[in-house]
Amino acid sequence: DGGITQSPKYLFRKEGQNVTLSCEQNLNHDAMYWYRQDPGQGLRLIYYSQIVNDFQKGDIAEGYSVSREKKESFPLTVTSAQKNPTAFYLCASRTTSGSNQPQHFGDGTRLSIL
Amino acid sequence: GQQVMQIPQYQHVQEGEDFTTYCNSSTTLSNIQWYKQRPGGHPVFLIQLVKSGEVKKQKRLTFQFGEAKKNSSLHITATQTTDVGTYFCAVAGSQGNLIFGKGTKLSVKP
Numbered sequence: 001d002g003g004i005t006q007s008p009k010y011l012f013r014k015e016g017q018n019v020t021l022s023c024e025q026n027l028n029h030d031a032m033y034w035y036r037q038d039p040g041q042g043l044r045l046i047y048y049s050q051i052v053n054d055f056q057k058g059d060i061a062e063g064y065s066v067s068r069e070k071k072e073s074f075p076l077t078v079t080s081a082q083k084n085p086t087a088f089y090l091c092a093s094r095t096t097s098g099s100n101q102p103q104h105f106g107d108g109t110r111l112s113i114l
Numbered sequence: 115g116q117q118v119m120q121i122p123q124y125q126h127v128q129e130g131e132d133f134t135t136y137c138n139s140s141t142t143l144s145n146i147q148w149y150k151q152r153p154g155g156h157p158v159f160l161i162q163l164v165k166s167g168e169v170k171k172q173k174r175l176t177f178q179f180g181e182a183k184k185n186s187s188l189h190i191t192a193t194q195t196t197d198v199g200t201y202f203c204a205v206a207g208s209q210g211n212l213i214f215g216k217g218t219k220l221s222v223k224p
Contacts, residue, residue: 031210040123042202042216043157050210058211090156100145100206102159 003027006091006106012114013078013085021076021109023091030096032074033103036060037088046089049074050096078111086112118146118205120215128223133190135218137203144206146186148177151217152199160188193222 004025013019023032031050035043045058049068063082068074074093078085088110092103119138127133137146145164149157161170163179163186170177174197176189190197200217207213 033211035214040216040219042120042214045207045211045213048209048211056209096210100147100162100164102147102162103157103212105156105158108156 004091004093004104004106006089006109008109009107011109011111013111014114016080018077018079019111021078021089021091021111023074023076023106024072025074025091025093025104025106026072027093027095027104028071029093029104030071031094032068033092033094034058034064034066034074034076035090035092037090037108043090046076118203118213118215120203120218122218123216124219124221126221126223127193129195130192133193133197133220134187135201135203135220136185136187137215138185139205140184142183143186144183146179147204147212148186148188149202149204149214150199151202155199157202190220193220195222195224198222 007022033048034046037043044060046064047066049055052071055066055068065077088108090108091106094101094103121136147162148160151157161177166183167181168179174191178187200219202217203215204212
């Protein structure tokens with residue numbers, strides 16, 4: 001079954017700790033995205049990648065880092081510099097064949113501070 | 115940068131009543147997409163509108179794209195409890211990303 005897998009589902013971060021959220025897709029999509037969702041807010045773009053070994057900052061990249069070493073994988077690291085990391089993190093992907101293709105989302109990771 | 119305003123933020127309806135959410139942009143849009151996010155879930159793509167004045171239907175859901183391609187609406191006829199969730203519109207950003215509205219959270223009282 002093709003799809004996007006995010007792990008873990010729940011994650012707790014201690015003060016000063018970096019944590020990494022996993023996102024894997026087997027849809028053969030070129031483009032991948034990370035969004036942050038806070039209660040009552042829409043989805044805000046953190047980072048995105050259109051192709052392997054390349055990625056761009058979104059609207060709220062400060063305190064986050066990503067890598068795109070493989071087409072299937074786009075992990076997000078929430079660094080200690082992100083002072084308010086508690087949120088719901090969503091990974092998405094889409095094909096770049098054809099214009100304006102829809103995004104497919106994973107089930108998300110809920111991150112909280114201990 | 116590109117922004118899209120979505121209203122209302124919340125809508126509470128009695129089961130069987132209709133529901134409408136609106137998205138507005140100050141600039142002409144090439145297309146607009148609609149997503150639904152169930153409580154505790156992730157956004158799921160519903161539909162994309164591309165043409166000026168386009169109207170598309172999915173069972174009780176009717177999607178419209180304005181003539182000027184600056185606004186769009188999603189209308190649900192005779193809501194059911196299964197319609198509960200947050201409905202987002204999204205427009206294309208300059209780098210192939212999507213820019214989402216803040217969403218309309220729909221609750222349905224049985």
